Amino acid sequence: MxxxxxxxxxxxxxxxxxxxxxxxxxxxxxxxxxxxxxxxxxxxxxxxxxxxxxWQDEKTDDVTLGATPDAVAMATAVKDGASAVDDKVRVAVVELDDDAAARAALREDDVDAWLHPAEDGDGWQLTSESSEQDSLTDVTEAVVRQQVLARNAADAGTSVDALEAGSSVTTSFLRGxxxxxxxxxxxxxxxxxxxxxxxxxxxxxxxxxxxxxxxxxxxxxxxxxxxxxxxxxxxxxxxxxxxxxxxxxxxxxxxxxxxxxxxxxxxxxxxxxxxxxxxxxxxxxxxxxxxxxxxxxxxxxxxxxxxxxxxxxxxxxxxxxxxxxxxxxxxxxxxxxxxxxxxxxxxxxxxxxxxxxxxxxxxxxxxxxxxxxxxxxxxxxxxxxxxxxxxxxxxxxxxxxx
Structure with missing residues (x-):
């Protein structure tokens, strides 16, 4: 029905x-x-x-890098080379009198990080107050590495390009x-x-x-x-x-x-x-x-x-x-x-x-x-x-x- x-x-x-x-x-x-x-x-x-x-793409990260007298030259190199590593990072260098002044500047937030030679004399150290400064760390690592390589290459009578020849690694996909x-x-x-x-x-x-x-x-x-x-x-x-x-x-x-x-x-x-x-x-x-x-x-x-x-x-x-x-x-x-x-x-x-x-x-x-x-x-x-x-x-x- x-x-x-x-x-x-x-x-x-x-x-x-x-x-x-x-x-x-x-x-x-x-x-x-x-x-x-x-x-x-x-x-x-x-x-x-x-x-x-x-907004993030257009944002520029302004960071302040403190440097004691023994690190002013390296800090200046970081400032000058920052844009080549990351064009969104802009570094300003603040010269500090000594280690005590650097620690005080960190506590007062006058600088974001302090660049100085490592305590064991091997390399450089980037000290911040209580948190990692990611963008500044990446830039500093790249510039310091380049500067040290150039100096070591000059001492050895060669060039950075010669030292790094054949060391680059590229990525590719079998599909895509x-x-x-x-x-x-x-x-x-x-x-x-x-x-x-x-x-x-x-x-x-x-x-x-x-x-x-x-x-x-x-x-x-x-x-x-x-x-x-x-x-x-x-x-x-x-x-x-x-x-x-x-x-x-x-x-x-x-x-x-x-x-x-x-x-x-x-x-x-x-x-x-x-x-x-x-x-x-x-x-x-x-x-x-x-x-x-x-x-x-x-x-x-x-x-x-x-x-x-x-x-x-x-x-x-x-x-x-x-x-x-x-x-x-x-x-x-x-x-x-x-x-x-x-x-x-x-x-x-x-x-x-x-x-x-x-x-x-x-x-x-x-x-x-x-x-x-x-x-x-x-x-x-x-x-x-x-x-x-x-x-x-x-x-x-x-x-x-x-």
Whole structure:
């Protein structure tokens, strides 16, 4: 009876039932204050992070280096050579009368550090009041090393270049470009985090809405009006659309903000990987969204969701930490294994060195996984949704009558 009624009512509508459900999901969420506030807060966080990065890029670290008479010449060399080592560090030299004056200057914060010969007579020592002066230490080490090498080379009748000949070490990757590695690591983390964040937040909300409809018995009224597969399709597509819209907002804000940092030269190289990430995100999210709907249909109360969603939560944690920690051969293999490939392959594309066919194969496998997940999930969803009286196991849902 319900099948005939739902068919008649669906035929009388101007558009498919799944489209009505999709529209309801999108409109109800996009006008929800918590959704808008959450999105705005994330945008503020992204802008704040990029703004801080841009500020750090432009920031000059002004440091004051104290020197007793036996170290004035070396301190002056540090001052003159600082910009060659780090153009963000500017050193000012303060001449001090003796060791006692240097210690007093440190205690009064008149100088950031005091340069003097080491007590054992071997090398130089940089003394600070109570904390390491990282930028000054790096500059001082580099300049002092260069000065001492030049002096020792002159004493030996040779040159620094001759002494250092053949000692340079460069890095390269069998796969990818070493120059892009740091940027790829940061952007790759952003990709993994955005996928995990969207799948978890929207997934939990999707599952909760399924439970609410089931617990209030509203779903029985909906089932009499439209096929349950249309209800599932509308929920999955609606949440997918919202997740993609939110993702695009974050990506646009991130890429525009990045243009104001020192990493703006990498923007052209990020356009391709970003497009691939959107494709992998779409396929991976559809698969997980369907599983979240199943988790909601297996529960009869909100309290049951933790139990029914535990396997899915564990899977997402594996994806998150796998996307962050895998490297080498393990990363290559994982980039073809759904659903982990949704976060691993875009990260590999970012690093470079990926053959043209690899993303296509990985995306095809992920799409096939999503299709199987949707097929299996649709059956479990329909068979578990109308069962009340307690939590439904996967075996009970699969063996239940249509």
């Amino acid at each position: 319900s099948t005939d009624t739902s068919t008649d009512r669906t035929d009388r509508t101007d558009e498919p039932a799944w489209l009505l459900v999709t529209r309801r999901e999108v409109v109800s969420r996009i006008t929800d204050k918590s959704f808008l506030i959450g999105t705005a807060l994330m945008v503020v966080m992204i802008v704040g992070f990029l703004g801080f990065t841009a 470009d070493a120059e892009r590695a740091a940027v790829a690591e940061v952007v790759g983390f952003a990709f993994v985090f955005l996928f995990y964040f969207a799948a978890l937040i929207f997934g939990m909300q999707l599952a909760s809405s399924v439970i609410e409809e089931k617990q209030s018995r509203i779903v029985e009224i909906i089932a009499a009006a439209i096929p349950l597969r249309h209800l599932l399709a509308g929920k999955v597509l609606g949440n997918t659309a919202l997740a993609v819209i939110q993702l695009l907002v974050y990506l646009v804000v991130g890429l525009v903000g990045m243009s104001f940092t020192s990493y703006k030269s990498y923007l052209p190289a990020l356009s391709g990987p970003t497009a691939w990430f959107i494709g992998f995100f779409l396929a991976g999210f559809v698969a997980l969204a369907c599983l979240w709907a199943v988790a909601g249909s297996l529960a009869s109360r909100t309290e049951d969701l933790q139990a029914t969603s535990t396997p899915l939560t564990m899977l997402m944690l594996v994806m998150f930490f796998g996307g962050l920690s895998l490297d080498g051969r393990a990363q290559v293999i994982a980039s073809f294994v759904p659903p982990v490939s949704a976060v691993v392959m875009p990260k590999r594309i970012l690093a470079g060195g990926v053959e043209w066919w690899e993303p296509l194969v990985a995306l095809g496998l992920l799409a096939a996984f999503a299709a199987v997940t949707v097929w299996v999930g649709e059956k479990l969803y329909r068979r578990a949704l109308l069962q009340t009286g307690g939590r439904v196991s996967l075996r009970q849902a699969w063996s239940a009558a249509e």
